[in-house]
Amino acid sequence: MLHDEDPIVAIATANGRGAIGIVRLSGDRLEPLIQAICGRTLEPRRATHGPFLDADGSAIDQGLAIHFPAPHSYTGESVLELQAHGGPVVLQLLLARCLAAAADVEPTTGKPRLPRLRIARPGEFTERAFLNDKLDLAQAEAVGDLIDASTEAAARSATRALAGAFSDEVNALRDRLVDLRMLVEATLDFPDEEIDFLERAGALQRLAAARGQLARVLARARQGALLRDGMRVVLAGQPNVGKSSLLNALAGAELAIVTDVPGTTRDKVAETIQIEGVPIHVVDTAGLRESSDTVERIGIARSWEAVEDADAIVFLHDLTRLGHADYAAGDAAIAARLAEGRADAARVLHVFNKADAAPAVETARGLSISAASGEGLAELRQALLERAGWQAAPEGVFIARARHVHALQRTAAHLDAAAQHASAGDRALELLAEELRLAHDALGEITGAFSADDLLGVIFAGFCIGK
Numbered sequence: 112m113l114h115d116e117d118p119i120v121a122i123a124t125a126n127g128r129g130a131i132g133i134v135r136l137s138g139d140r141l142e143p144l145i146q147a148i149c150g151r152t153l154e155p156r157r158a159t160h161g162p163f164l165d166a167d168g169s170a171i172d173q174g175l176a177i178h179f180p181a182p183h184s185y186t187g188e189s190v191l192e193l194q195a196h197g198g199p200v201v202l203q204l205l206l207a208r209c210l211a212a213a214a215d216v217e218p219t220t221g222k223p224r225l226p227r228l229r230i231a232r233p234g235e236f237t238e239r240a241f242l243n244d245k246l247d248l249a250q251a252e253a254v255g256d257l258i259d260a261s262t263e264a265a266a267r268s269a270t271r272a273l274a275g276a277f278s279d280e281v282n283a284l285r286d287r288l289v290d291l292r293m294l295v296e297a298t299l300d301f302p303d304e305e306i307d308f309l310e311r312a313g314a315l316q317r318l319a320a321a322r323g324q325l326a327r328v329l330a331r332a333r334q335g336a337l338l339r340d341g342m343r344v345v346l347a348g349q350p351n352v353g354k355s356s357l358l359n360a361l362a363g364a365e366l367a368i369v370t371d372v373p374g375t376t377r378d379k380v381a382e383t384i385q386i387e388g389v390p391i392h393v394v395d396t397a398g399l400r401e402s403s404d405t406v407e408r409i410g411i412a413r414s415w416e417a418v419e420d421a422d423a424i425v426f427l428h429d430l431t432r433l434g435h436a437d438y439a440a441g442d443a444a445i446a447a448r449l450a451e452g453r454a455d456a457a458r459v460l461h462v463f464n465k466a467d468a469a470p471a472v473e474t475a476r477g478l479s480i481s482a483a484s485g486e487g488l489a490e491l492r493q494a495l496l497e498r499a500g501w502q503a504a505p506e507g508v509f510i511a512r513a514r515h516v517h518a519l520q521r522t523a524a525h526l527d528a529a530a531q532h533a534s535a536g537d538r539a540l541e542l543l544a545e546e547l548r549l550a551h552d553a554l555g556e557i558t559g560a561f562s563a564d565d566l567l568g569v570i571f572a573g574f575c576i577g578k
């Protein structure tokens with residue numbers, strides 16, 4: 112599972128640029144290396160100040176060394192941390208020294224004194240933590256999500272998932288499914304009893320309760336996935352309606368060029384903003400119109416590509432020009448093209464700009480805003496959040512991935528099928544058992560914990576059917 116010919120290979124990385132940088136090693140039998148680099152043995156888990164020695168005995172740096180003997184470490188293996196000054200050169204020297212020391216051989220026997228040491232692959236420390244049961248899969252993924260978090264809310268929810276908030280919910284659900292499966296599997300051994308027995312044992316209420324709990328976890332996982340991945344919003348509309356002005360107003364910075372010349376924006380300008388901690392990837396586009404200018408035509412083609420990719424489209428209109436026939440024709444052409452795309456009515460948000468200079472439209476037609484004065488922007492932010500499906504206050508949310516949402520959806524589908532097989536019309540006990548097994552498998556994919564042995568263990572421990 113470690114993808115290595117030699118399972119005791121140790122891995123190393125050098126991280127950090129700034130005040131402090133760490134060379135971190137994980138593997139087995141690190142003691143000879145500690146002796147070589149630190150010139151002494153280290154008390155377990157105690158930070159010790161001293162020189163990091165080069166091969167000739169000179170000091171590469173003075174720093175803190177910590178040895179975490181297995182299994183009480185991040186990876187569950189023996190870990191050595193050399194906490195040095197955070198300059199790239201000093202860290203590279205230290206890393207090279209570790210690799211060289213590990214390549215060193217016993218003079219008398221010619222055998223290496225250390226396990227092979229190589230540079231770690233990305234994520235390999237956390238992968239080893241997972242393989243050694245220090246973290247489950249959802250927690251290991253949360254480590255990556257914490258590091259990549261683009262907003263404070265995303266970071267906090269990743270920390271919650273890393274601490275096990277998501278895994279705990281999944282495991283509670285799994286325990287319910289295991290209980291149910293035990294009952295159903297036991298019933299299968301008594302053909303006379305069938306579903307009536309399960310009914311009397313309360314299995315069907317338990318199934319419904321598990322389904323309800325799953326729906327709540329799914330709703331929270333969806334919120335978590337939104338915090339992680341955010342939503343792509345495209346600002347589209349005719350030239351000069353104020354798309355670039357709106358991007359700048361939402362971002363609070365002069366990102367895109369604004370002029371009164373129609374056709375100012377030639378290429379996409381993208382920025383990630385956050386609304387209540389939800390990352391919103393906003394793309395400003397070239398104004399949509401018929402054009403004979405080569406460059407502008409390419410820009411407009413890119414606008415349409417952005418529209419295709421978007422989760423939501425802000426179709427921006429200009430209140431000051433609503434009455435003009437040319438303008439109305441331009442908007443109608445865009446609306447027609449939007450209607451050709453995939454499920455677009457649901458993705459399009461009509462927004463009317465320049466409310467500072469012309470009367471607003473009635474709210475049924477869309478939001479009236481002013482990119483210039485800021486009027487209506489709070490409502491627009493709320494409307495975007497609503498489009499994204501954001502409901503929760505971020506406090507309770509744990510980070511999640513599309514993979515988790517899909518696994519939960521498949522679990523839900525199998526539970527629904529199980530309920531169908533349990534129902535009066537169907538009463539197919541074997542199929543009910545099979546759907547519960549599939550639900551259990553799908554759920555187990557989230558934490559990576561599922562294996563058939565787990566379930567068999569529980570069944571054999573919980574029941575003594577005498578077979």
Ligand SMILES: Nc1nc2c(c(=O)[nH]1)N(C=O)[C@@H](CNc1ccc(C(=O)N[C@@H](CCC(=O)O)C(=O)O)cc1)CN2
Nearest residue numbers: 133135179182183184185186187190192194236245254
């Ligand atoms: N210096 C340093 N800081 C770091 C890390 C690291 O590896 N090194 N981490 C890297 O991501 C994170 C902290 N994660 C860690 C998780 C577990 C253990 C650990 O020693 N676990 C042992 C003992 C637990 C205990 O005594 O409470 C264990 O699980 O047995 C260490 C760091 C962030 N900060």
Ligand SMILES: Nc1nc2c(ncn2[C@@H]2O[C@H](COP(=O)(O)OP(=O)(O)OP(=O)(O)O)[C@@H](O)[C@H]2O)c(=O)[nH]1
Nearest residue numbers: 350351352353354355356371374375376398482483
């Ligand atoms: N009165 C008023 N003028 C605005 C508002 N928003 C933008 N404008 C003006 O409208 C003109 C066009 O603004 P832009 O933001 O460049 O418009 P655009 O939609 O990006 O235009 P293209 O890039 O050409 O497609 C500029 O003169 C802006 O100052 C607004 O809310 N009120």
Ligand SMILES: [Mg+2]
Nearest residue numbers: 354355375376
């Ligand atoms: Mg523009």
